[in-house]
Amino acid sequence: MAVLSKGRVSKMMLEILLDLPAGTKSLKDNVALRLGMVGQLSTTREINAAWNETKKKAAKLHPDRFILDDRGILHWNDGSVKILDKTISSANFIKLNELADTHNCNVNSMVSKLISLYKKNKVK
Secondary structure, X not given: OOOOOHHHHHHHHHHHHHHOOXXXXXXXXXXXXXXXXXXXXXXXXXXXXXXHHHHHHHHXXXXXXXXXXXXXXXXXXXXXXXXXXXXXXXXXXXXXHHHHHHOOOOHHHHHHHHHHHHHHHHHO
16 A cells, blocks of 8 residues: 555656756655655655656756656766667668668678768868
């Protein structure tokens, strides 16, 4: 039986998260420790569910302070974390696969070759 609802624990976590000094490492551990008696009486599953909700809220409500990467890890938005752009249009994806097929290689090696050629031509 849960001591508090997931939403209430998540709200408490967000308040604690906003009070942490910038650059604090291990955000989840620090927040969980500062929950006090609520954290001790809650199960790991409840804490994890509330933390997942808190991460999303923090990144959405405070993008100037927090950033959520592709793997779902919450980081301080201090410029040290760069989110990779993984989108490619379907037309370019098809062209890239066709180009790899004509050269009898996979897409990964084709991209590596294209990058190395780009770097060589850019230097000249």
